[in-house]
Amino acid sequence: MTRERKVYMNGKFIKESDAKISIFDSALMFGDMVFEMTRSFNKKHFKLKEHIERLFTGLKILRYDLSITKEELYDICIETARQNEPAFEKDDEHRLMIDVSRGVLGIYEDIDGIHNGPNIIVADFPLKWTVKGMSKLYKSGINNVVTSQRVIPSHLMDPKIKNRSRLFYLMANIEASLFKGENNWALMLDPDGFIAEGSGDNFFIIKDGVLISPEGRNMLRGITRQYIMEELAPRLNIPVKEKNIELFDAYEADEAFICATPFCMIPVTSINSVKIGNGKPGELFKSLIKEWSSMVGIDIIKQVENWNKDSSKKSTKNKVTPYKFK
Amino acid sequence: MTRERKVYMNGKFIKESDAKISIFDSALMFGDMVFEMTRSFNKKHFKLKEHIERLFTGLKILRYDLSITKEELYDICIETARQNEPAFEKDDEHRLMIDVSRGVLGIYEDIDGIHNGPNIIVADFPLKWTVKGMSKLYKSGINNVVTSQRVIPSHLMDPKIKNRSRLFYLMANIEASLFKGENNWALMLDPDGFIAEGSGDNFFIIKDGVLISPEGRNMLRGITRQYIMEELAPRLNIPVKEKNIELFDAYEADEAFICATPFCMIPVTSINSVKIGNGKPGELFKSLIKEWSSMVGIDIIKQVENWNKDSSKKSTKNKVTPYKFK
Amino acid sequence: MTRERKVYMNGKFIKESDAKISIFDSALMFGDMVFEMTRSFNKKHFKLKEHIERLFTGLKILRYDLSITKEELYDICIETARQNEPAFEKDDEHRLMIDVSRGVLGIYEDIDGIHNGPNIIVADFPLKWTVKGMSKLYKSGINNVVTSQRVIPSHLMDPKIKNRSRLFYLMANIEASLFKGENNWALMLDPDGFIAEGSGDNFFIIKDGVLISPEGRNMLRGITRQYIMEELAPRLNIPVKEKNIELFDAYEADEAFICATPFCMIPVTSINSVKIGNGKPGELFKSLIKEWSSMVGIDIIKQVENWNKDSSKKSTKNKVTPYKFK
Amino acid sequence: MTRERKVYMNGKFIKESDAKISIFDSALMFGDMVFEMTRSFNKKHFKLKEHIERLFTGLKILRYDLSITKEELYDICIETARQNEPAFEKDDEHRLMIDVSRGVLGIYEDIDGIHNGPNIIVADFPLKWTVKGMSKLYKSGINNVVTSQRVIPSHLMDPKIKNRSRLFYLMANIEASLFKGENNWALMLDPDGFIAEGSGDNFFIIKDGVLISPEGRNMLRGITRQYIMEELAPRLNIPVKEKNIELFDAYEADEAFICATPFCMIPVTSINSVKIGNGKPGELFKSLIKEWSSMVGIDIIKQVENWNKDSSKKSTKNKVTPYKFK
């Protein structure tokens, strides 16, 4: 068994750099790809079933004609991680990327040697690539900048289908990079002016002890978001509410944070450079991430810090570039 | 010199089926790819400079950092066609597809053997693949169906940057496929209810001798559209106007047609099964395509009909599947 | 006592075909008519008071100056049904149509022999005319097609006033008739892209055991809808929620159905040809209609099936044409 | 030949008060009726062909299945006026009302004695009924009040199809009646805040010698409006422009007026009680109506004044009530 990572693609395990999609594929012609990205805690896959469930909802709405079942895809994921495990460090976590594309367009189906039909891909790489550089953010928090780029309303292209036509996320990131200071992350409003989501994360505020999320409308309904609302907060008896959040509400909030699969939760300590609460990670934020850590048997923050230390200690090939485009 | 088609990719000519993009590329992560598709008439490239010009405007707005110039890209296109010419039939036309992607995201740059930096790709395949199946449409016209899928307004994601985050085009196509009858092509309104564009074509009406196009706002401003408005119509002394077009205006029009690079122009003889004009290709449509044919020295309609005949005569490997997703 | 149906009109009972409105009436000049349509179960009027209540709210907002009271109108309805009963079959149900118009416009008041002042009309015909053709739908369910026709937002013309300016309902029906397949019923979004209503029916989804209706905003707040939410579901301990429903939510739902006075409830087994749940009438749907049947002492589905059988057995004058425009 | 007015209805001439539509007709169920109202000058029909042309466009879009041609309808109109002429005073003008309805809904087609299929109706009454009460307005002008009632945007229900689902016109009229002072006519904005139209008239401003109309979008494109823009103004060398008009533009205008078939043109001397220009009928208004008068050989204002005098001199049966609902 080799120590080189491999990618599952249409029934085979191939070299990571060979995991590629034809330029004639609908994925590249139309951004027509449905995907999921998961993580493990202590090498245990987290909410993998929920991710696959969501993937299949997207495939159904987009009328993909897939021959494998949810269960088979689940097994593929497990097997991919198993095959890659030898290539992972002991303290690594698995980050699976599941990509499904519709396949090459009809007029290209006869190209010599081209793959016809959908592509099913499962890649697996160390989670630290993504999060190493974020270790300090758990303490400093981020500054959310409200971009002039707004999200696309769901009735025009639904972000709840986790798809690849997301150029506007990237444009929000570019806009965020124009702001002064550090740790600026884009926060996007929806066309009604309500806070929608970040470019790859969900947003929460806490006000008077209540955890409040924007209504699950113009956003990807994150599985991390759902976990916090339906499992984590209830465990701590924190009441949870979904409602339209205006920027004013966020400015008035006691705490704010974002969440996403790779980093779990990161505090928002200011928005447009205006302090939220006292400008530091809030008490409920700390309780929530502590509870989460205890649930999965990993000190989530410490783990990221350790990965960060490691990367400074020894020169490694896979150096972590800044979290440019999440 | 071999008779196999090849694709230019980052300085090399490779096998067509090897023209692929890494799953870690921004193109597949965000639909972050800018592209152009051109055609030739009598093997002469048509408006190639204009296509490259438009490509570079998109690259600039999206802050791609490309090392080659417009002129160099032009030369690459010419060379790609030259290299592929032996693999083309005598009566074939070149269809170039120019794809530029930003490259793999920062955190994946150290994957073994992965290509860093932008991808520049020029593919070249016979135009007949795309248009063969449309030969009858020049006479029958198409039926435009107004889909409930509307275009994304340009201030949220600008279609004038020809990009790959176009899942909503595909969803409009799916919706069009649900309608009774044949030759149904999607026609999308913008959020104000004005006619915007088809999922890959521009729309025109003719009323009282005036050629009218929707304002160039929520659409790709097609190079074919521009050619018709700025060169073809003036040659025939047909006045041209850009204005907001409502469905009512289209129903009241004398003629309507769509245009796009591969098929030039096709009449719209009904919308939602309501006849436009007398339900047949209009006189000005015929004049325009005739003038165009004479300009490029090719009977445009005849050429497509010939390709179609050919394909019925002899069994060919590259059979043309219906123009499913343009 | 004759066996011919009669229509109450301004104090008299007249021949059905004589129930007419002057072309100079505000009803025909402006679509300025408020109305209700009710039904009976086992010849017992259902929610007649609620219908009349809603009618009078509309009259008040539209500033009709009516000389009769709610109670008097109620009595007129009862009397109309009583007078018509002899003309009904034993297994028939009464379908009352109550129409109130403002009367002829001022400038026409002096036309010879013209009726001045409001018109109050109560017609009564067998419910089977409306529902006979729907018997199979209780089992097959309908396919809701989302039309490009959207509802008019309530702040421009309020559907909660049950009025006759509803040309857009009919246009949605026309659009629905253009789709492939059978049993296509129009489902309209509101201008924000939320599901509003059908062209004469209210829409529900069921998700995780909860009955969910769109917020009662851009719709007629159906009395059937209210009955299901406030009486039927509570009897079965089904929790009920009003919220904005997106198409995504409907695709993800376990069940969906529509409701309206004549047919009570009909399952929605697909939307835009995408299966909802397992593509069959759902369990909660079945429980609800069963409970309803037991409440009114009629097997609702069986009754419609019987009417349908009857109509095939013997040739009847009042043949039922397809539920073209409800 | 009798001196009683008659109405053409489906091939017959009937008593005016018998011109009625069944309550089961789509016209009364859905406001589904297309219509035109014309006038004569010196007993000569004005723009009758244009009216019929517009009617047929509406019928086509609404998919009415009519068996008569435009020419036949034209002849019916002529014949109706001819038959009614004996019942008109010498100084009367003909006001034709052409109503077309789709007919009774399918489920009512078998009602005993009911008319199946479309209704085609042409009524003819003296124009003075409508305009007598307006004689003073040519001098005083009207005060346009901007109502909170806005027009329905054309992509939801197109006012360019002259139809009867116009309850919102009537609601605007009710709102206008709540304002202090006299001669208040409703002026409606469209959802973007641009001036659209009155509830039965088109709006114009004049600024720096240019005649400006709102873009022909969220309005009935009046035939009178078209006559003024395309014939009358050009005859006087007044340049004409269609553009979005804001309330600010109207306040800043030199003149403003409304137009409609029955009264031709009436000055708007104030809006929301703010004077337009010097608060009197403007010079260009006067020139336009003078030119019009000379074109049709009738002093338009004088004619209305005469009708008004007549009605005060002798007690007449057809007394004119205030132009309540146009």
Added chain:
Amino acid sequence: MTRERKVYMNGKFIKESDAKISIFDSALMFGDMVFEMTRSFNKKHFKLKEHIERLFTGLKILRYDLSITKEELYDICIETARQNEPAFEKDDEHRLMIDVSRGVLGIYEDIDGIHNGPNIIVADFPLKWTVKGMSKLYKSGINNVVTSQRVIPSHLMDPKIKNRSRLFYLMANIEASLFKGENNWALMLDPDGFIAEGSGDNFFIIKDGVLISPEGRNMLRGITRQYIMEELAPRLNIPVKEKNIELFDAYEADEAFICATPFCMIPVTSINSVKIGNGKPGELFKSLIKEWSSMVGIDIIKQVENWNKDSSKKSTKNKVTPYKFK
């Protein structure tokens, strides 16, 4: 100690007519002033802390750089009232007006003798000035007129920051003054057509025993409103709900009222001249204001009536002009 009222301004107490702001101040250049207006009951300040809290939220979002703390401002308010008390009648209540401006713009800072930096102002005048003229409204109620002027949506300029850029309030007032009848107060819709607020008051309806307020979005979230919802209604076991309210809901309501700091609560007995409920102050309105009176030890209505009587008895210098612009 003099009996003349004084205004606190930047550390000093000055003559009331000297309380002025430089024309070069940002307050006058941009409407850039944050403010609060409070009242006392029995000379006891009501919710003063809450007012100051809200003021500081506004200052924070607008990035005012203020050197005093909330506590210091509180003390200034107390001191201002104390100093003014001798100039008040025994039965007077204090009406504090707290104004904070950013100060003169940078380019004017060097003007001779000009005050640099923020202005902090606390004025104090008898509440009766504001409310004396309203005494009859507690019994008659007001007529809310829905203006064509709509509120500015909060994402464009947030009314929750109590600021001075409120010209649109005044325009709504002007519009209300154009309606027939008396006691017309403007009621503004938001751009979605929901009821937002009056031009200086919050709106409530009561339906089936539930107190319903518009969602706290496009409005100033009044401290009076909050008091009613969070303290008063709960004391009477009246359930409270925030939801989008349409005009239809208001027409259908059992009761409606407005609230604001100076007058507490006033019934809305009609909207656009359509009676709400029975057109008289409702029972729950009466209970609420009675409870409030008992809470603060003042008969709120009686107090206003007494002030009104006083003003008719003796000629006073400070005559009360109609509540023109609140």
Added chain:
Amino acid sequence: MTRERKVYMNGKFIKESDAKISIFDSALMFGDMVFEMTRSFNKKHFKLKEHIERLFTGLKILRYDLSITKEELYDICIETARQNEPAFEKDDEHRLMIDVSRGVLGIYEDIDGIHNGPNIIVADFPLKWTVKGMSKLYKSGINNVVTSQRVIPSHLMDPKIKNRSRLFYLMANIEASLFKGENNWALMLDPDGFIAEGSGDNFFIIKDGVLISPEGRNMLRGITRQYIMEELAPRLNIPVKEKNIELFDAYEADEAFICATPFCMIPVTSINSVKIGNGKPGELFKSLIKEWSSMVGIDIIKQVENWNKDSSKKSTKNKVTPYKFK
């Protein structure tokens, strides 16, 4: 004659620092003030009549009841400048600020010593205060940053009435100050996503030799803008067009610039840090400002540079702070 500047206020000339408005004035209660700011060239007032004309349009729409005429106000302006001239340097230009407020609200009219009725104020200060710091911008150009703050649409509060309810301008300025780099000026979109205006300046692009301005809708229609479009550009035979401008159009433009009374014209050399044209002041910009200079007999750029040099040479009391809030 003293060398101290004075301000005209309601008939008197007073000390500059005494030019103040009561906190009880509608101007400070509602941002209810109409104003103009002008400039001179070579001490000659520029377009003063046009400014006064615009002021009076605003006053009329806002129903100010002013007792002076346009001509009298003009004379006051002239006299104010005359009186202040001795206090100006030889190379100074006059910057008049004309402020009109409605006066104190009714309930405050009896305050001892308070001014009743409108305030009419004309201040006059050296233009260099405003523009001194901008001298380098004529060469470097500015970077327009598109803020998430959008303009308020004109139908909610019309910017064409030059009023003081402009807090959103200031919020855009704050947002612009958060961006990296220098010379960032806010550029605001309207709610449809079109470019509207800066926070105190109008925006132009030049494309293919045509000068293009946004439609004069959601903006102050600047008098400078009008001068450029109607006088300056025609003198140079530059065609001028008003149309909706999208950000894409601006990115594609050959040149862009802003204009406003104090600085005339300043090039926009980048937007969101993307170069416009070659990133330098454009040729047509240079021609226009050169022509303007020659028209007014002043080298506009040189004049500002001289003022700037002066201010560095000698320490002056009126030091110029950065153009923080225009």
